[in-house]
Amino acid sequence: MEEYITSYEMDKREKAIYQRRESKVVPLYKALSKEEKDKLAILEGLLYVVGEDGIHLGQLTALLDLDEASVKKMLRHLKRRYDQKEYGIELVSYAGVYKILSKPVVSPYIQKLFQTSKANTLSQSALETLAIIAYKQPITRFEIEELRGVGAEVMLRKLIMRGLIEEVGRSEAPGRPILYGVTEEFMDSFKLYSLDDLPKIEEIKNESEDLFE
Amino acid sequence: MAFEASIQKFSGPLDLMLHLIKEEKLDIFDLDMERLCDQYLKYINEMMDLKLEVESEYLVELAMLVEYKSKKLLPKRENEEEDSAFEEDPKEKLVRRLLEYQRYKEASLKLETLYLERQLQYAKSLSDTESLVKDSDDKLSGEVKDLWRAMNKVMRRLQLSKPLSTKLTTKEVSVEDRILMIKARFNDLDEVFNFKKLVEDCENLHDFVVTFLGILDLAKNHILSFEVDENDEIWLKKELS
Secondary structure, three states, X not given: OHHHHHHHHHHHHHHHHHHHHHHHHHHHHHOOOHHHHHXXXXXXXXXXXXXXHOEEHHHHHHHHOOOHHHHHHHHHHHHHHHHOXXXXXXEEEEOOEEEEEEOHHHHHHHHHHHOOOOOOOOOXXXXXXXXXXXXXXXXXXXXXXXXXXXXXHHHHHHHHHOOOEEEEEEOOOOOOOEEEEEOXXXXXXXXXXXXXXXXXXXXXXXXXXXXXX | OOOOXXXXXXXXHHHHHHHHHHHOOOOHHHOOHHHHHHHHHHHHXXXXXXXXXXXXXXXXXXXXXXXXXXXXXXXXXXXXXXXXXXXXXXXXXXXXXXXXXXXXXXXXXXXXXXXXXXXOOOOOOOOOOHHHHOOOOOOOOOOHHHHHHHHHHHHHHOOOOOOXXXXXXXXXXXXXXXXXXXXXXXXXXXXXXXXXXXXXXXXXXXXXXXXXXXXXXXXXXOOEEEEEOOOOOEEEEEOOO
C-alpha cells in the first residue's frame, strides 16, 4: 500500500513538473523586463560563442550590465525554452559556468557524422577512485589506498592525465604527502555545478545505533 | 561451486568480499569471518588454478583473514584479551572498511550514470575570434582535424604506415634540421604547393613524420599556412618571402 502511494505521487509530481515546464516558457518571457528581453539575444549569442569553455555569471552581469537576479532570470528563461522538445540544444551549468550542449537525442547522429563509435569510458576502479576523491577531498594517496584496499599510484597518474583530478597541496602529515582533489573538468564530466551536487551517499551507521540491533 | 565471476570483474579485495558476502547471504553487520575466510580462500585458489593473475592486494587481505581464523582456533591465553582491548578488533575493522567501501562503490555507480549521460552531450569549441581580427583574405586556413585526416590518407597512399621491421642505421634528421632543409628549398617552390612536393625525398617513416612536424612548426610561426581540399590533398602556401 505504501509503495503504491509513493509511486503514484511520483508520477503525479513528474507530470506536474513536465506541465509546468511546458507552460512556463511564455509566462517567464512576459516576466522579463523590457531591458532583459532586449538583451536576451545577446546572452544567447554569447553562450553560443563561448561554446565548451562556458561563461561565468559574473562575466555575464558585467557584459550585459544587469544585476545577478536579472541574468539568472534570463538564463532560466533560455533553459526552459531549450528544454522544449523542438530544440536540439540545452543550457547547462557545470563547474560554475553556463554553456550550451547538444541534447542526448542528437548523439547517435553526431557519432554517425564523425564516425566515432564509443564514448570514453571509465573503469570501475577509476570511478571508485574518483568517487573517493570527490567526496573526501583533499585526500592523500595513502587514504585512498586504505579505503579501496588497492594500490592507487597508477590510477592517480591516469586520472591526472585525463584532467579529472589534480594536486591541490600537501598534507601536514609526516612526509608531507600530496593531496588530491577533483578538477573543473571532473565537474563538467559528471554534470555537477558544485561539489554540493554530488549524489548523496548514505552515512555509515554509527556504533551506538548498532547496539540496538 | 562454479565461479562465474572472474577476478578481473572486481576492483579490489573489498569488492570481492562484498560479492562473497552477498553470494553467501552473510550478514555484514554480524560477519561470519570464518565463512568469509573459507570462501575467499576458495575463490583465490580457483583463480590461481585457472592461471589468472591474482594481484598482491588480494593476498594481503587473505593473510589477514587467515590470521583471524587461526587465532580463533587457538585456545586463548589469559592475558591476551586485555592486550587486544587497545587494538581494534580485526573483524570490526574489516566490517567498517567494507561498509565504507560499499558507500563509495554505490556513489561510483551513481557517478557513472551521470558520466554516461554527459558523454552523450557535446559542446562546440570556443569560437575562433582571432581569425576574424586578422586579415584572413590572403591566407589559407585549414582545420587541424582536416590536416590529420589528410595526413593519414597520404600515409596510407605512400604505404608508409606499416611499421618497419628493421631499424635503419642512417642518421635520423631532427625536426629543426628538416625545417632548415624546407626553408632552403623555399625559393624553388611555387607560392602554393602540394605537401607531396616536400616528402619527395623522404626515404622512411621517420623522415616523413619529421617533415610533417616541421610543417606544423612553420604553420605555427606563420611561415606557411595550409589547407586541405575535398580530395584530402594538403596544400601549403608561403606566408613570408
